[in-house]
Amino acid sequence: MSLNKDMHPRNPYKEKPPDFQALAIEFPEFRKYCRIGKNGKVNVDFQEDAAVRCLTKVLLKKDFGLNVELPDGSLVPRIPQKLNYCLIIEDFLNINNLCAENEKIIGIDIGTGASCVYSLLGAKYFGWKFVATEGDVMSAEVAHRNVSNNYLNEKILIAEVDPNAKTILMDMINKLGNDQNFTFCMCNPPFFETKETEERFTYEPSLDGEKYSNRVIFEERSQPHSITFASSAELQVEGGEINFVNRIIDDSIILRDRIKIYTSMLGRKQSIKPLKQRLEILGNDVKYYVTTLNQGKTQRWILAWTFVPEIVLTYMDRPANLICLKPGLIRIEEKMKELQSIVRRENNNILIFECRRITWKHRRAQKRAEAKLNLPNAKRSKLSSIEASSQTYLGTGDGKDSLSDSGNFVDVRRYSTSSAKFSDCEVQAYFPCSNYSNPNLRFRVSSSSIPGNNLEDLISIELLSGAKHNLNQLLQFLKNSLAS
Numbered sequence: 418m419s420l421n422k423d424m425h426p427r428n429p430y431k432e433k434p435p436d437f438q439a440l441a442i443e444f445p446e447f448r449k450y451c452r453i454g455k456n457g458k459v460n461v462d463f464q465e466d467a468a469v470r471c472l473t474k475v476l477l478k479k480d481f482g483l484n485v486e487l488p489d490g491s492l493v494p495r496i497p498q499k500l501n502y503c504l505i506i507e508d509f510l511n512i513n514n515l516c517a518e519n520e521k522i523i524g525i526d527i528g529t530g531a532s533c534v535y536s537l538l539g540a541k542y543f544g545w546k547f548v549a550t551e552g553d554v555m556s557a558e559v560a561h562r563n564v565s566n567n568y569l570n571e572k573i574l575i576a577e578v579d580p581n582a583k584t585i586l587m588d589m590i591n592k593l594g595n596d597q598n599f600t601f602c603m604c605n606p607p608f609f610e611t612k613e614t615e616e617r618f619t620y621e622p623s624l625d626g627e628k629y630s631n632r633v634i635f636e637e638r639s640q641p642h643s644i645t646f647a648s649s650a651e652l653q654v655e656g657g658e659i660n661f662v663n664r665i666i667d668d669s670i671i672l673r674d675r676i677k678i679y680t681s682m683l684g685r686k687q688s689i690k691p692l693k694q695r696l697e698i699l700g701n702d703v704k705y706y707v708t709t710l711n712q713g714k715t716q717r718w719i720l721a722w723t724f725v726p727e728i729v730l731t732y733m734d735r736p737a738n739l740i741c742l743k744p745g746l747i748r749i750e751e752k753m754k755e756l757q758s759i760v761r762r763e764n765n766n767i768l769i770f771e772c773r774r775i776t777w778k779h780r781r782a783q784k785r786a787e788a789k790l791n792l793p794n795a796k797r798s799k800l801s802s803i804e805a806s807s808q809t810y811l812g813t814g815d816g817k818d819s820l821s822d823s824g825n826f827v828d829v830r831r832y833s834t835s836s837a838k839f840s841d842c843e844v845q846a847y848f849p850c851s852n853y854s855n856p857n858l859r860f861r862v863s864s865s866s867i868p869g870n871n872l873e874d875l876i877s878i879e880l881l882s883g884a885k886h887n888l889n890q891l892l893q894f895l896k897n898s899l900a901s
């Protein structure tokens with residue numbers, strides 16, 4: 418199923434996919450890969466590497482005025498997807514009002530590859546400057562030629578780096594000097610673990626160097642939708658993409674606001690969780706956001722994080738406001754303590770809240786259950802004692818597995834049996850795990866006075882991490898219980 422309908426809304430290929438017929442008429446080198454199908458339409462064989470390579474080159478030429486060399490056996494960038502990532506970067510710049518002067522924006526393109534595609538598109542289409550790093554000597558040389566051939570030397574600096582160095586960004590940034598800061602970094606890391614390439618790809622001995630493809634030779638699997646050739650450096654790295662991005666996170670902990678917005682693409686959904694957990698551990702200083710890249714038949718993910726408090730990473734992160742009777746911050750603090758939230762004070766007007774469990778949902782059911790459990794002894798003694806068999810389900814984890822999603826909720830059900838004297842009894846209990854340390858939700862609350870209003874405060878609530886829908890529900894709960 419095509420994901421093109423979910424492409425970035427500003428991606429020109431969303432409404433207007435490449436027109437093979439027009440490209441075949443304009444570019445003879447592409448025409449030789451085109452066939453006219455039974456329906457009269459021009460088709461391209463995506464199983465043929467040379468055809469895929471040529472299509473990317475003519476698209477870059479026609480739509481962006483770029484002449485790009487793509488050496489045999491190296492990755493062929495899929496332009497709609499590459500543009501999607503650049504447009505997400507542009508969204509981050511837009512929402513932070515950083516786009517006003519595009520020529521002042523400097524990005525880092527980590528592992529630019531031979532195509533140098535993000536830097537070329539970023540410089541030509543968006544007007545940004547780049548330092549583009551590359552760990553493979555041959556790819557760095559070709560990237561350099563691609564920059565020169567397109568007269569973009571003023572905008573793109575290729576930095577050849579040691580791929581075995583522990584740091585990915587730090588050495589390169591230190592070499593550039595202390596006064597050089599960056600607006601963002603972007604990266605398409607090698608996805609796979611070193612041993613995985615052999616298992617998943619076909620070795621291509623006819624090509625120079627260690628090259629692989631996704632062609633299926635022996636197995637009974639169907640051929641991939643589109644052929645991909647790549648070098649081992651493009652496909653694999655020790656520890657896979659999780660390790661690679663963790664190394665960028667390591668660098669970011671030291672570099673902090675020298676790069677305003679850190680981003681990386683992720684090729685595997687299962688990489689998101691461990692990387693988010695890693696960022697969570699860094700505490701209140703870091704904000705992160707995950708979004709998707711959709712194009713053709715593939716979905717990818719972008720992880721973005723920042724150490725700059727003023728930077729927002731989504732429109733939804735924009736602080737939500739609440740008007741509350743004075744003293745607003747103290748009222749919120751009391752309410753949040755009732756909801757078992759951990760509170761940290763940033764300064765007199767700002768508090769950070771950390772919620773490990775979602776305690777603001779099903780409040781009525783929770784209260785009713787508590788009331789039942791806390792019946793006065795006089796009432797309890799009136800309850801008839803019965804013989805019961807009992808079944809208990811125990812949940813563990815973050816509370817999401819409890820039926821009510823409401824923390825220490827206990828449900829006891831009694832079922833009649835054929836005998837009036839006996840009943841079956843079922844107990845469902847949720848026990849929070851003490852070693853479960855990742856908070857569900859973290860947010861910053863700040864209070865300010867409203868000019869000319871002595872009764873109320875303006876409360877701003879900003880999501881730091883966790884699901885937006887949980888914060889929205891909490892906000893509604895606070896509005897209902899606190900709003901003046």
Ligand SMILES: C[S@@+](CC[C@H](N)C(=O)[O-])C[C@H]1O[C@@H](n2cnc3c(N)ncnc32)[C@H](O)[C@@H]1O
Pocket residue numbers: 492493494527528529530531532533534535550551552553556578579580581585605606607608650651652654
């Ligand atoms: C998946 S390819 C991405 C190429 C290109 N950016 C693209 O999106 O088509 C990953 C690239 O990262 C490079 N690389 C691997 N380790 C690196 C490191 N430590 N620093 C810089 N580049 C590295 C590889 O040589 C390869 O060119």
